[in-house]
Amino acid sequence: xxxxxxxxxxxLFFWQTILFGLLLFLLWKFAWKPILNAVNDRxxxxxxxxxxxxxxxxxxxxxxxxxxKLLKEARAERDSLLKEAREIKDGxxxxxxxxxxxxxxxxxxQAQATIESExxxxxxxxxxxxxxxxxxxxxxxxxxxxxxxxxxxKLVEDMLxxxxxx
Amino acid sequence: xxxxxxxxxxLVGTLLLAQFTFAKEQEHKTEGHDKDLKTEIKExxxxxxxxxxxxxxxxxxxxxxxHKYVGFPLPVILWDxxxxxxxxxxxxxxxxxxxxxxxxxxxxxxxxYKTDSEGTINYDEEHHPTNVKPLDFSITKNVVMIIVTxxxxxxxxTSLARSYAKNNGIPTGAGRFFEPIVLYIxxxxxxxxxxxxxxxxxxxxxLTIFFFIWFLNIFGLTPLGINVTGNxxxxxxxxxxTFLITNFTGTKDYWMHQFNPLGNTMPWYAKIPLYIILVPIxxxxxxxxxxxxxxxxxxxxxxxxxxxxxxxxLMFIFKSWLGSxxxxxxxxxxxxxxxxxxxxxxxxxxMLSALYFGFASEEHEHEHEAEVAH
Numbered sequence: 001x002x003x004x005x006x007x008x009x010x011x012l013f014f015w016q017t018i019l020f021g022l023l024l025f026l027l028w029k030f031a032w033k034p035i036l037n038a039v040n041d042r043x044x045x046x047x048x049x050x051x052x053x054x055x056x057x058x059x060x061x062x063x064x065x066x067x068x069k070l071l072k073e074a075r076a077e078r079d080s081l082l083k084e085a086r087e088i089k090d091g092x093x094x095x096x097x098x099x100x101x102x103x104x105x106x107x108x109x110q111a112q113a114t115i116e117s118e119x120x121x122x123x124x125x126x127x128x129x130x131x132x133x134x135x136x137x138x139x140x141x142x143x144x145x146x147x148x149x150x151x152x153x154k155l156v157e158d159m160l161x162x163x164x165x166x
Numbered sequence: 167x168x169x170x171x172x173x174x175x176x177l178v179g180t181l182l183l184a185q186f187t188f189a190k191e192q193e194h195k196t197e198g199h200d201k202d203l204k205t206e207i208k209e210x211x212x213x214x215x216x217x218x219x220x221x222x223x224x225x226x227x228x229x230x231x232x233h234k235y236v237g238f239p240l241p242v243i244l245w246d247x248x249x250x251x252x253x254x255x256x257x258x259x260x261x262x263x264x265x266x267x268x269x270x271x272x273x274x275x276x277x278x279y280k281t282d283s284e285g286t287i288n289y290d291e292e293h294h295p296t297n298v299k300p301l302d303f304s305i306t307k308n309v310v311m312i313i314v315t316x317x318x319x320x321x322x323x324t325s326l327a328r329s330y331a332k333n334n335g336i337p338t339g340a341g342r343f344f345e346p347i348v349l350y351i352x353x354x355x356x357x358x359x360x361x362x363x364x365x366x367x368x369x370x371x372x373l374t375i376f377f378f379i380w381f382l383n384i385f386g387l388t389p390l391g392i393n394v395t396g397n398x399x400x401x402x403x404x405x406x407x408t409f410l411i412t413n414f415t416g417t418k419d420y421w422m423h424q425f426n427p428l429g430n431t432m433p434w435y436a437k438i439p440l441y442i443i444l445v446p447i448x449x450x451x452x453x454x455x456x457x458x459x460x461x462x463x464x465x466x467x468x469x470x471x472x473x474x475x476x477x478x479x480l481m482f483i484f485k486s487w488l489g490s491x492x493x494x495x496x497x498x499x500x501x502x503x504x505x506x507x508x509x510x511x512x513x514x515x516x517m518l519s520a521l522y523f524g525f526a527s528e529e530h531e532h533e534h535e536a537e538v539a540h
Binding site: 004013 | 216306319320328398402406
């Protein structure tokens with residue numbers, strides 16, 4: 001203890017106190033304060049950035065869920081649209097078929113009627129031509145027959161008999 | 167990676183150099199003197215442990231017996247019926263008497279005594295000088311090293327502070343090494359010991375004291391032969407700071423704890439006999455805490471220097487192919503341990519200071535825990 005006291009130097013103690021106090025003050029003002037503030041700011045910045053990232057992640061999850069929902073809806077809508085379209089198509093086709101059938105029937109009927117009337121006209125025509133032809137033939141025959149009286153008489157009688165038969 | 171390698175290389179280089187420098191010094195001295203080698207080494211060590219009035223790097227003795235010192239003198243400032251300032255070169259390393267304004271001063275065992283013109287030193291029975299010791303405010307080697315360390319710290323940490331502004335909040339260069347240490351002191355020393363609410367106001371002191379002690383401890387391991395933190399006046403001043411800050415920032419709860427340690431757990435008349443013992447113990451504890459700080463740092467650094475130099479000294483005592491390399495190896499190993507001790511002592515001093523500040527700033531809810539800890 002005595003040796004320690006003897007070793008103790010008042011001058012050194014004096015300078016140490018003054019210089020250390022000065023050093024403490026200067027470092028406080030020009031080093032520790034800005035350093036600790038900068039570190040604090042940085043840590044706060046990191047914390048904020050992490051929070052923001054977390055928020056962004058949540059937002060992203062929401063967006064993903066939303067988009068998935070939208071996709072599902074869209075898919076359902078597409079399916080319903082397709083179904084509707086198929087139904088419409090089927091309706092149109094069947095309707096067209098029916099219409100075509102009706103139209104066809106109508107056309108066939110018309111054709112049949114036309115054919116019938118044509119046939120009738122043709123038959124009538126043939127009849128008249130046959131009549132004319134027969135008249136002409138008859139004329140010629142008569143002319144020849146009529147050259148002889150007897151013959152004329154007989155002819156008339158035959159003809160009349162024929163007509164009656166008709 | 168590259169940088170750490172260079173740092174290591176530099177450290178090892180410094181250590182080796184330290185030993186060679188000491189070695190050289192010893193060698194030269196032994197050649198010139200007839201003194202017993204062991205006493206010489208002992209004297210050399212005790213001289214080194216003391217503060218000195220000049221900054222000598224090393225000394226040697228010429229062929230003709232003349233001492234040659236390499237270094238530079240420092241200013242001597244005395245208060246002896248007025249301020250006396252002169253260069254320490256006047257002492258010629260204690261070999262001559264300095265005469266200033268008609269007064270004569272002599273350097274004896276690193277202390278300045280007032281003498282007559284002959285430089286006579288009178289002794290008492292225990293061989294202690296009885297001459298008048300003027301108040302010595304000299305800029306000694308230790309003061310120079312405090313200034314150097316202070317400037318180094320100012321430069322390092324203001325540049326670290328500036329690098330944040332320049333580099334968008336990220337340190338550059340040496341700051342990358344020091345920033346984690348600053349953060350360690352904040353997060354692992356100040357915060358847990360003082361508490362989240364109050365740690366901020368103690369941070370500058372804790373940081374300054376940690377780096378101050380650490381740097382000076384490391385300087386002590388360089389071949390410059392500096393022993394600042396192993397000086398009782400220095401550690402006393404540091405511990406006094408901790409003591410003053412602890413007690414001036416003490417809360418009401420802290421003082422209540424000192425003078426009424428049992429609180430309201432029992433009636434006042436029961437407390438009287440207990441407090442006759444308890445309160446003096448608590449008050450004594452106030453002083454013992456910083457006292458342990460000052461002795462711990464002083465003793466550790468002093469012991470480290472003594473062990474290291476003794477081991478180096480062994481080389482010259484052995485003077486054999488086996489002994490000298492062995493003591494060299496031992497000294498090298500101790501140097502490595504001393505690097506650890508340099509950091510450890512700075513850490514312990516800071517840690518305990520933080521702990522005492524924590525006691526001083528304790529709030530009510532912590533009181534019970536503190537009592538249990540006692």
